[in-house]
Amino acid sequence: MFDWDEKPELNITPLVDVMLVLLAVLMVISPNIIYEELIKLPKGSAQTEVKEKKEIEIVITDSKHITVNKQPFDFATFNDNFALFSNQFPRESVVRISADNKLAYGDVMGVMSGVKRSGLTNISLATSN
Numbered sequence: 001m002f003d004w005d006e007k008p009e010l011n012i013t014p015l016v017d018v019m020l021v022l023l024a025v026l027m028v029i030s031p032n033i034i035y036e037e038l039i040k041l042p043k044g045s046a047q048t049e050v051k052e053k054k055e056i057e058i059v060i061t062d063s064k065h066i067t068v069n070k071q072p073f074d075f076a077t078f079n080d081n082f083a084l085f086s087n088q089f090p091r092e093s094v095v096r097i098s099a100d101n102k103l104a105y106g107d108v109m110g111v112m113s114g115v116k117r118s119g120l121t122n123i124s125l126a127t128s129n
Contacts (some may be wrong), residue, residue: 068085
């Protein structure tokens with residue numbers, strides 16, 4: 001006869017042992033699995049012509065004298081004058097700004113924002129050793 005008051009005891013130790021062995025095997029094998037994804041790349045045109053990007057070099061001295069490609073610009077009116085000057089360059093032109101380390105951060109960022117407002121977005125700040 002079956003005793004309904006008896007509570008069964010579950011022994012989960014073998015289950016835990018098996019799971020730990022499987023986890024260890026998975027951890028050892030997973031770094032060695034190599035996934036391969038086949039990708040079809042589009043064929044490029046053989047007729048593409050490489051265009052050289054024009055560069056704009058902006059130099060700001062410690063006394064706030066600005067030269068753009070060796071042409072002097074006034075610091076106070078730089079943003080307006082540079083907007084007119086930049087019309088002769090394509091929008092993807094590279095702009096490199098070199099500034100003296102004694103200048104205030106806001107002065108350099110003001111020049112950079114004027115360059116961005118003129119439509120040129122490929123801007124880099126040059127550093128010297």
